[in-house]
Amino acid sequence: MTPPLPAPAPARTPETDEFWAATSTGRLLLARCAQCTAVIWYPRALCPDCGSTSVTWIEASGLGTVYSFTVVHRGTGPYRDAAPYVVAYVELAEGPRVLTNLIGCAPDQVQIGQRVRVVFCDTGEGSSLYRFEPAEDPSQ
Amino acid sequence: MVIVSPEVARDLDRTCVKVLGQAEAVKHTNNGRIDLTYTGAAATGPRAFAEAGVGPKDVDYVSIYDSFTITVVETLEDLGFCEKGAGGRFVLDGTLVAPHGKLPFNTDGGGLCNNHPSNRGGMTKVIEAVRQLRGEAHLAVQVPDCQVALAHGTGGSIATRMGSATLILGTEDT
Ligand SMILES: [Zn+2]
Numbered sequence: 235m236t237p238p239l240p241a242p243a244p245a246r247t248p249e250t251d252e253f254w255a256a257t258s259t260g261r262l263l264l265a266r267c268a269q270c271t272a273v274i275w276y277p278r279a280l281c282p283d284c285g286s287t288s289v290t291w292i293e294a295s296g297l298g299t300v301y302s303f304t305v306v307h308r309g310t311g312p313y314r315d316a317a318p319y320v321v322a323y324v325e326l327a328e329g330p331r332v333l334t335n336l337i338g339c340a341p342d343q344v345q346i347g348q349r350v351r352v353v354f355c356d357t358g359e360g361s362s363l364y365r366f367e368p369a370e371d372p373s374q
Numbered sequence: 375m376v377i378v379s380p381e382v383a384r385d386l387d388r389t390c391v392k393v394l395g396q397a398e399a400v401k402h403t404n405n406g407r408i409d410l411t412y413t414g415a416a417a418t419g420p421r422a423f424a425e426a427g428v429g430p431k432d433v434d435y436v437s438i439y440d441s442f443t444i445t446v447v448e449t450l451e452d453l454g455f456c457e458k459g460a461g462g463r464f465v466l467d468g469t470l471v472a473p474h475g476k477l478p479f480n481t482d483g484g485g486l487c488n489n490h491p492s493n494r495g496g497m498t499k500v501i502e503a504v505r506q507l508r509g510e511a512h513l514a515v516q517v518p519d520c521q522v523a524l525a526h527g528t529g530g531s532i533a534t535r536m537g538s539a540t541l542i543l544g545t546e547d548t
Contacts, residue, residue, distance in 0.1 A: 274406070323408065
């Protein structure tokens with residue numbers, strides 16, 4: 235049995251403090267440009283599409299699909315004993331492709347296009363890491 | 375690596391090679407819209423070939439940075455050696471094998487067998503391309519009549535942000 239993935243606390247900056255604070259209450263926030271309406275990823279105070287600094291937070295649905303993934307068989311640092319584990323790009327329903335981990339699923343069961351939902355892994359330091367797990371398929 | 379003007383090169387008692395064309399580019403995550411199906415070579419390849427006045431069919435030898443299998447396959451596609459998505463089929467059946475494959479490749483053994491880690495991938499790629507053009511590669515892999523060589527480097531991470539550079543070199547006669 236593989237131990238759960240470690241959840242090291244992220245570095246917080248003034249730009250991302252509200253984002254990380256929300257994760258500790260189970261919410262995934264996305265920055266959105268008030269000027270051109272682009273959803274911004276990664277979170278920041280400036281729209282990379284149009285340059286506007288008028289940025290607001292919206293709450294993501296937490297739903298998405300697997301855009302691509304890889305299975306790590308030899309972790310390093312805090313992930314040393316965690317392999318095998320899955321590193322994936324999840325395409326959120328709101329658009330951005332987010333680099334993350336898939337958990338709650340055997341690595342050899344992951345598929346591109348698979349529907350997933352966000353889960354939060356507590357770092358113990360006032361934040362949680364956003365990861366994803368398989369979502370129920372409503373067609374089944 | 376020493377780069378000199380044509381005037382200086384004339385007086386050297388060493389076989390030189392010419393820089394025919396080059397280009398550099400960066401690729402990034404594009405505000406959450408990353409596309410993993412292409413590399414920065416999609417930008418540098420066409421520009422370097424245009425400057426050199428040659429095309430992929432004119433290349434006798436390639437050095438391509440080979441951090442992972444997918445790095446090479448995507449780069450071959452992006453540089454125009456085959457159609458996009460056809461890289462896997464392209465490398466089957468000895469295409470990249472020196473000296474007589476259709477596109478002899480990384481005859482120094484590449485990163486895994488020869489020079490990575492501990493060396494910078496881009497520089498070693500240029501060195502072997504120069505050896506091929508000078509006729510100084512290992513006899514078992516020297517490409518006969520090698521006139522045009524291409525070296526391509528990839529830095530960073532192809533999964534997030536990368537820098538790409540393409541260099542097209544030719545013999546003194548090109
Ligand atoms: Zn904007």
